[in-house]
Amino acid sequence: MKQGASNRKVNEQAREVIASILLFDISDPRLHLVTITGCEVSYDRSVCNVYYTCEPDRYPAVEAAFEGAKGAIRSLMAKKLSWRVAPELRFMRDGSVDAAETVGKYIAQEKARQTIAEETIGEGEEF
Numbered sequence: 001m002k003q004g005a006s007n008r009k010v011n012e013q014a015r016e017v018i019a020s021i022l023l024f025d026i027s028d029p030r031l032h033l034v035t036i037t038g039c040e041v042s043y044d045r046s047v048c049n050v051y052y053t054c055e056p057d058r059y060p061a062v063e064a065a066f067e068g069a070k071g072a073i074r075s076l077m078a079k080k081l082s083w084r085v086a087p088e089l090r091f092m093r094d095g096s097v098d099a100a101e102t103v104g105k106y107i108a109q110e111k112a113r114q115t116i117a118e119e120t121i122g123e124g125e126e127f
Contacts, residue, residue, distance in 0.1 A: 007041070013081070014039040014048050018089075021076045030058070030065035037094040041087060048087035051094040059093060066091040 003011075019036040033054060040049040054062050066073075070089050078086035 007043070010041050010045070011039045014041050014050075014077070014087075017077055017080050018050055018073060021073055021080070025076050026069055026072065028065050028069055030061045031069065034062055037097065045083050045085055045087050047090065049090045049092055051092050053094045053097040056098065063091070063093070 015036050015038060018039065022031055022034060022036065035053050036050060037053055038051045040051075042048070052062070052066070070091070074086050074089050077089075
């Protein structure tokens with residue numbers, strides 16, 4: 001979907017407000033160190049998909065915490081924004097961070113393999 005400048009601004013505004021709410025207003029320890037990576041607000045601002053990431057072993061607890069805090073976050077968001085409606089919040093895990101870590105791990109493994117291969121070739125040439 002093509003995004004205009006105003007839509008990007010709305011998405012970023014929603015992301016900043018939700019991140020601020022998590023940092024200062026929500027006291028659930030399960031939501032500590034959760035990063036909001038992005039938001040997608042519908043054109044009519046009735047729905048907001050919120051993408052988050054955290055440590056992989058905490059995903060189930062964080063998902064449950066978001067489900068429980070969804071109403072409070074929505075209420076606080078409505079107070080902080082001057083939008084006509086408070087959007088329904090849908091929290092979704094952002095898999096791109098996990099994918100980037102996996103790619104980084106494979107690159108490091110390949111680099112180590114190449115280093116070992118170069119060392120063994122170099123040793124063979126000295127004889």
